[in-house]
Amino acid sequence: MAxxxxxxxxxxxxxxxxxxxERAAVDAVLDPEIGPPVSMWRGGLRAGAAGDEAGGxxxxxxxxxxxxxxxxxxxxxxxxxxMGWISQPALAYVCRRxxxxxxxxxGVATFYAMFATTARPPVVAHICDDIACRLAGxxxxxxxxxxxxxxAGEPAQGGGVTWMRSPCLGxxxxxxxxxxxxxxxxxxxxxxxxxxxxxxMARLDAVGTAPSPGASALHDAQPPSARLExxxxxxxxxxxSRGLGGSTPPASTTTGHTADTGPSRTQSPPAHER
Numbered sequence: 001m002a003x004x005x006x007x008x009x010x011x012x013x014x015x016x017x018x019x020x021x022e023r024a025a026v027d028a029v030l031d032p033e034i035g036p037p038v039s040m041w042r043g044g045l046r047a048g049a050a051g052d053e054a055g056g057x058x059x060x061x062x063x064x065x066x067x068x069x070x071x072x073x074x075x076x077x078x079x080x081x082x083m084g085w086i087s088q089p090a091l092a093y094v095c096r097r098x099x100x101x102x103x104x105x106x107g108v109a110t111f112y113a114m115f116a117t118t119a120r121p122p123v124v125a126h127i128c129d130d131i132a133c134r135l136a137g138x139x140x141x142x143x144x145x146x147x148x149x150x151x152a153g154e155p156a157q158g159g160g161v162t163w164m165r166s167p168c169l170g171x172x173x174x175x176x177x178x179x180x181x182x183x184x185x186x187x188x189x190x191x192x193x194x195x196x197x198x199x200x201m202a203r204l205d206a207v208g209t210a211p212s213p214g215a216s217a218l219h220d221a222q223p224p225s226a227r228l229e230x231x232x233x234x235x236x237x238x239x240x241s242r243g244l245g246g247s248t249p250p251a252s253t254t255t256g257h258t259a260d261t262g263p264s265r266t267q268s269p270p271a272h273e274r
Contacts, residue, residue: 015092025082084183126166144197
């Protein structure tokens with residue numbers, strides 16, 4: 001519930017407390033900009049006594065609160081990159097620190113396709129199915145993944161990975177494209193194209209078997225397995241004839257954070273220069 005006057009915004013945020021990891025992800029983004037939380041009124045811990053500081057109460061001056069709302073997206077990115085999704089307690093913590101109404105923050109979190117507000121595995125393959133990639137074989141890729149891995153959005157490989165359909169990733173020139181995200185203390189985002197179901201499965205297998213998952217595993221490892229052979233057999237000939245599935249080195253780009261609808265990309269050197 002929120003009450004507005006001409007001089008202040010009085011905001012009550014009612015939700016469970018965020019986990020230490022969620023708080024750390026938000027604080028890492030906000031502390032350099034607005035300083036650490038100093039009280040319950042400014043995103044701090046509950047005092048444990050009766051009164052406002054124990055009642056989920058946060059308040060700031062109207063102009064000051066509005067001036068800090070440009071930090072909402074970066075804070076949500078911080079949680080998404082660290083946890084792999086944005087929980088209700090994490091969203092509430094962001095609201096307390098920035099004095100943003102929960103409904104407004106939830107609207108932002110659910111607007112962007114790369115934000116998740118329900119739990120999902122830390123490793124996700126985002127398969128672009130927009131028009132350019134669809135014409136280049138994205139539907140065949142998604143169909144093969146559904147048959148060989150899981151339904152889109154469902155955990156696979158013991159719950160550690162999943163795949164999802166994605167809007168345009170901005171890689172139409174190398175369609176069909178995919179983006180792999182790994183959440184954690186050192187998040188990674190890798191975009192690859194062209195790629196088919198065999199290439200997607202190979203990279204997900206590489207992350208699942210690597211001692212320390214990261215972009216290098218997504219780029220380099222191509223482990224042979226019976227499952228990959230089954231995926232190859234499930235890919236239509238029309239898709240295989242385009243030279244996908246590892247026969248042609250894909251264009252890869254890597255960055256350390258996830259963008260709203262696609263990554264901020266840095267081009268990797270050609271294969272012959274590595």
